Amino acid sequence: SQQGEEDPQALSIQEGENATMNCSYKTSINNLQWYRQNSGRGLVHLILIRSNEREKHSGRLRVTLDTSKKSSSLLITASRAADTASYFCATPPSGGYQKVTFGTGTKLQVIP
Amino acid sequence: DGGITQSPKYLFRKEGQNVTLSCEQNLNHDAMYWYRQDPGQGLRLIYYSQIVNDFQKGDIAEGYSVSREKKESFPLTVTSAQKNPTAFYLCASSIFADGGTEAFFGQGTRLTVV
Numbered sequence: 001s002q003q004g005e006e007d008p009q010a011l012s013i014q015e016g017e018n019a020t021m022n023c024s025y026k027t028s029i030n031n032l033q034w035y036r037q038n039s040g041r042g043l044v045h046l047i048l049i050r051s052n053e054r055e056k057h058s059g060r061l062r063v064t065l066d067t068s069k070k071s072s073s074l075l076i077t078a079s080r081a082a083d084t085a086s087y088f089c090a091t092p093p094s095g096g097y098q099k100v101t102f103g104t105g106t107k108l109q110v111i112p
Numbered sequence: 113d114g115g116i117t118q119s120p121k122y123l124f125r126k127e128g129q130n131v132t133l134s135c136e137q138n139l140n141h142d143a144m145y146w147y148r149q150d151p152g153q154g155l156r157l158i159y160y161s162q163i164v165n166d167f168q169k170g171d172i173a174e175g176y177s178v179s180r181e182k183k184e185s186f187p188l189t190v191t192s193a194q195k196n197p198t199a200f201y202l203c204a205s206s207i208f209a210d211g212g213t214e215a216f217f218g219q220g221t222r223l224t225v226v
Contacts, residue, residue, distance in 0.1 A: 003154070013167070035217075041219055092210070092211020099157060099209070100211045100215060101156045104153060
């Protein structure tokens with residue numbers, strides 16, 4: 001199974017600032033997915049970017065994908081205290097059935 | 113409302129007991145998954161199922177068992193063979209098991225050995 005690796009492990013910013021977190025992976029992918037997990041809760045899907053896409057937006061979220069570098073970044077603009085959570089990337093490998101696995105995530109703290 | 117439901121939210125197990133965690137989805141998804149999350153850790157895959165009556169071991173299947181008798185249900189049994197079962201357990205589902213679409217997660221079950 002392939003696991004994405006998020007970086008940094010932890011990030012602390014002031015409300016209103018932008019937050020950027022990164023994901024790296026090792027083998028070719030079908031798509032890359034970002035999820036958010038609030039403390040003690042399940043994961044919530046944020047955005048999915050396919051391997052033939054380079055950038056995708058959803059509200060205050062901007063995701064980029066660089067398949068040549070096997071990396072992705074998630075940018076949260078104008079952060080809010082409610083954005084405080086852990087963020088995970090999932091990287092399903094391409095080529096037939098594969099199971100999705102998750103890395104250790106980036107823990108984001110937004111200070112009011 | 114469509115979604116995925118885990119129960120109970122909290123579960124306490126005595127040493128040597130088997131316990132079963134429930135996971136039900138009404139999203140008509142073929143694929144279902146069980147993950148374990150330890151404090152400050154990522155998610156580790158226990159078992160997954162692509163279709164009814166079929167399931168495969170994940171990365172940490174030892175001490176766990178599952179069944180998939182109905183499309184909407186994928187219960188996980190934590191057996192006495194699992195030596196360190198205290199953890200947060202998450203169930204998920206997706207339309208298909210190919211990773212081509214997003215996964216939907218339940219709210220989790222926190223299991224504690226007492």
